[in-house]
Amino acid sequence: MNGRTIQDSTPAREQSADAVGPTEWTHRDDVGVGPWEGPWPTDDRYDPELLEHGDRRNVVDAYRYWRREAIVADMDARRHPFHVAIENFQHDHNIGTVVRTANAFAAKAVHIVGKKRWNRRGAMVTDRYQHLHHHAEVSGLVEFATEHGLAVVAVDNTPGAQPIETVRLPRECVLLFGQEGPGLSEDAQRAASFVVSIAQFGTTRSINAGVAAGIVMHAWVRQHADLSASW
Structure with a gap:
């Protein structure tokens, strides 16, 4: 669907x-x-x-x-051709931050996969200017991506993931993030065209999902955005 x-x-x-x-x-x-x-x-x-x-x-x-x-x-005439998706099977509290960051980088849309309800506090009302879509399962997101010709790029520090610091991201894509803690679901990993990871040098196993989303979106901006069009 x-x-x-x-x-x-x-x-x-x-x-x-x-x-x-x-x-x-x-x-x-x-x-x-x-x-x-x-x-x-x-x-x-x-x-x-x-x-x-x-x-x-x-x-x-x-x-x-x-x-x-x-x-x-006006934003619709300026949005970038990348989408952002985040899994929400356990009421991830990072979604508001992801939405706010997606708005800052003019993402085409944000997709919530799993539970429809999410805490809007971190979005700082930017969700009123950002297109949001809901998919009950990963399969719905995959169908949307296929219909719109979007590559699904999963973000997780799993074996075989390509470093975001060196990989070339597709211009038209969905950047897919897992939940804080468990990371990407198995369905999400199977759905991805490829997986990218963020280099880490400290003791923690992973970084905050909201922070990871900002890093990867900015990587897309550095590779594809017209910087003269920024505010």
């Missing part, structure tokens, strides 16, 4: 800080910008409410006062 897009019908302004962590809707006076000064812009990308009351959201300055839908549409 194809991955289902995850939708949250609760209006952003109605969500509590406890539900999603520090948010763009806390209206802190020391964050963002205040009400628009001077004549209002006529561009329909701008949100009248934000123009009137100020924009305290966690967005870059280029998107200040823009409607959320306008930001997503």
